[in-house]
Amino acid sequence: MLTDIKSLNRDELETLFNDWSEPAFRVNQLLDWLYARRATTWDSMSNLSKPLREKLRSQFSLNSLVLTRKQGARDTTQKFLWKLADGAFIESVLIPANPALYGEASDRHTLCISTQVGCAYGCRFCASGLDGWKRNLGVHEIMDQILATERWHAAQPKEESLEPAANRVVNNIVVMGMGEPLANYENLLKALKILNAPWGGGIGARKITVSTSGLAPQIRQLAKEPLQFRLAISLHGATDEVRNRIMPVNKKYPLTELAAACDDYQRVKGRMITLEYILIAGINDSMDQIKPLATLAKRLNAKVNLIPYNTVEGLPWERPSEPACEAFHAALEKLNITATLRREKGGDIDAACGQLRLKTERELATGVPSNQLTDLPPTAR
Numbered sequence: 142m143l144t145d146i147k148s149l150n151r152d153e154l155e156t157l158f159n160d161w162s163e164p165a166f167r168v169n170q171l172l173d174w175l176y177a178r179r180a181t182t183w184d185s186m187s188n189l190s191k192p193l194r195e196k197l198r199s200q201f202s203l204n205s206l207v208l209t210r211k212q213g214a215r216d217t218t219q220k221f222l223w224k225l226a227d228g229a230f231i232e233s234v235l236i237p238a239n240p241a242l243y244g245e246a247s248d249r250h251t252l253c254i255s256t257q258v259g260c261a262y263g264c265r266f267c268a269s270g271l272d273g274w275k276r277n278l279g280v281h282e283i284m285d286q287i288l289a290t291e292r293w294h295a296a297q298p299k300e301e302s303l304e305p306a307a308n309r310v311v312n313n314i315v316v317m318g319m320g321e322p323l324a325n326y327e328n329l330l331k332a333l334k335i336l337n338a339p340w341g342g343g344i345g346a347r348k349i350t351v352s353t354s355g356l357a358p359q360i361r362q363l364a365k366e367p368l369q370f371r372l373a374i375s376l377h378g379a380t381d382e383v384r385n386r387i388m389p390v391n392k393k394y395p396l397t398e399l400a401a402a403c404d405d406y407q408r409v410k411g412r413m414i415t416l417e418y419i420l421i422a423g424i425n426d427s428m429d430q431i432k433p434l435a436t437l438a439k440r441l442n443a444k445v446n447l448i449p450y451n452t453v454e455g456l457p458w459e460r461p462s463e464p465a466c467e468a469f470h471a472a473l474e475k476l477n478i479t480a481t482l483r484r485e486k487g488g489d490i491d492a493a494c495g496q497l498r499l500k501t502e503r504e505l506a507t508g509v510p511s512n513q514l515t516d517l518p519p520t521a522r
């Protein structure tokens with residue numbers, strides 16, 4: 142198997158081209174084809190000489206993700222199911238910053254990306270881990286989610302109301318899709334640096350948020366990175382007792398250890414951490430979580446993001462009633478904690494990570510012909 146060209150950074154390409162006795166400006170041309178023009182074939186790179194293109198073709202692959210399924214309508218949350226070169230599926234979710242309430246278009250979007258096929262961490266409430274972990278995504282597969290989404294966007298019919306300048310759709314990245322990003326640390330970091338680089342994705346580090354279920358050693362490692370990525374912790378429980386019940390990772394890195402790693406991150410970076418807290422009925426929504434949650438948030442100078450649980454087919458968990466969610470939120474605010482209660486965007490299209498993939502894998506396993514899964518029209522559930 143050839144290495145995908147997009148898993149090389151600029152320095153590596155410069156060394157390679159230097160070894161090949163190619164002039165340095167060729168690297169810029171190649172990068173322009175890859176990241177600005179989002180080329181999918183070597184042949185389209187018309188300003189590179191034919192022998193150079195042939196040499197690149199013989200030594201590197203140039204993969205792109207294949208859109209297999211999409212849910213959601215224009216200007217709302219869109220969920221993409223991509224097929225990788227080996228046939229595995231991953232998901233990305235495009236979320237408008239301002240959902241178009243009255244039909245107006247929004248030009249600011251966040252893309253939620255995956256970092257692994259499946260997940261080994263097996264949080265009890267999560268669809269991504271239900272069928273276990275298959276493999277890490279390569280650098281290019283992390284990057285390709287942005288490129289493929291931008292390509293999809295560019296191919297959409299343009300409406301007059303859309304700014305002509307909006308040829309870019311992804312302004313923010315959240316690494317909150319399938320998989321545990323910090324368990325694929327090296328590929329993640331390399332991909333995020335390419336995404337951030339002016340010659341690559343050109344997305345500011347502060348517009349990139351990495352979410353983790355709590356891998357303490359890697360949080361400390363991330364603290365040492367010079368780039369100012371944002372950090373979100375999937376907390377979902379403010380005591381070891383609650384956390385142990387729903388997140389097996391807590392047995393390895395209990396709250397004291399996780400909090401100490403976050404202290405470290407906070408101290409070095411001086412940046413606000415976000416604590417993600419899914420509200421699951423009868424599991425972690427009782428008022429006895431409020432005090433320890435507020436104490437932790439204060440200690441870490443963190444804000445709390447409350448997310449009513451999205452039900453997952455085959456799992457018994459449910460979201461609390463709206464008044465119960467509101468009461469939890471109000472109790473936190475009463476203790477002077479900055480907390481937001483998210484009205485889950487895209488809850489109607491299985492927006493929580495891993496669900497579309499799981500559904501598709503299961504349909505394939507039960508014999509639904511794969512051609513019926515290709516380019517499905519948006520489904521309204």
Ligand code: SAH
Nearest residue numbers: 267317320321352353354375417450451493
């Ligand atoms: N593995 C990382 C990143 C991917 S999960 C992590 O756990 O942080 C991204 C977020 O989606 C996590 O906060 C996770 O707990 C949450 N999530 C998973 N299943 C969900 C569901 N059914 N409803 C709402 N949020 C969910």
Ligand code: SF4
Nearest residue numbers: 260262264267270354
């Ligand atoms: Fe993995 Fe995150 Fe899902 Fe837990 S919540 S199973 S770590 S993807």
